[in-house]
Amino acid sequence: MSQTSPGARLDLAGVLTGVRRMAPLSLFVVVFGLAFGVAALSRGLSGLEAMMMSALVFAGASQFAALELWGPEIPLLPLIATTFAINARHLLMGAAIQPWLAHLPPKQRYASLVVMSDSNWAMAVADHQRGETNVGMLVGGGIALWLTWLAGTLLGVLFGSGIAEPERFGLDVIMGCFLLAMLVGGRRDLSMLVPWGAAALAALAAMAWLPPHSHVIVGALAGGLAGLLVWPDRKKREAVA
Known part of the structure; x- marks a missing residue:
């Protein structure tokens, strides 16, 4: 990490800038959210349960993995282990930006991490390497992604019941294609x-x-x-x- 930045700060202007910069990419998240909403209904979750999962968990790959384990009897330990395995990368992501966020007050520091995901983290890291001090990209970008993820899930919940066979439209492989694109695009x-x-x-x-x-x-x-x-x-x- 660059050491040209003397510290970090977080203000409303920076957050709004982060929302604006992340907005174009966030539109693609709607498609993944829609696929999750459709898949959640097909696995027996109610619309409210699907929305609550997206709002509180906010982790697309883990949510899809949880659906694969969903049933009348939920295997709790495999579910926890699978979720941890998928999201273990956040341990390294958090460690990478710790020297930057360490300058923030504790409340701002930990609140910033609530909305951290791959895309806004990558943009925030690039900002910090250029010497940027405002953490708004991390927070604002995360808020933009979270809102569009919820919007996509809502669309899936509202219209998913009318899609009897999601696999006909390829909605069952969207997340797999997304993860594969991340893999080969590195x-x-x-x-x-x-x-x-x-x-x-x-x-x-x-x-x-x-x-x-x-x-x-x-x-x-x-x-x-x-x-x-x-x-x-x-x-x-x-x-x-």
Whole structure:
């Protein structure tokens, strides 16, 4: 992280700027929210339950994963473990911006993290690296994403009951395509094929031989361990280059 910024501040003007900058990207979130609303109804949740989940959880991938586990009897421990595995990246994301947010009063600091997601975090990190002191991008961008996620969920709840077969419109694969786009859209490096391959093979094996829904955790752990093995060699190559 850049050390050119003397600290951090948060004000209304910065928040509004963050909302405005995130607005174009937020429009695409409506589609994912709609897909979640439709999927939630198909899994037996009421419209109110779907809206409450989007409002309080605000974690698209985890919410879709929770729907896969939803049923008359909810497996609580697998649900907790799966959610933690998917959202564990937030531990690193929070640590990355801690030196910046440490300058804020505690109430502002922790309130800012409530609306942190991948997109507004990435933009906020870029701002900080340029020496920006206002944390408005993180907060305002998060608010914009949260509101459009709720709007999309509402649309799915209102019109989802009229979509008898969501898979006909591809709504059942939207989140998978989104996550795949994030994966292949990152840095091009052949060494990344090792953790990707390890995660994929471990997940497929878990689907075949382990209890249901364990493939997410197994795949994440296998990919993470493979990444740890690859990381030292990658750093050495970057240092030589």
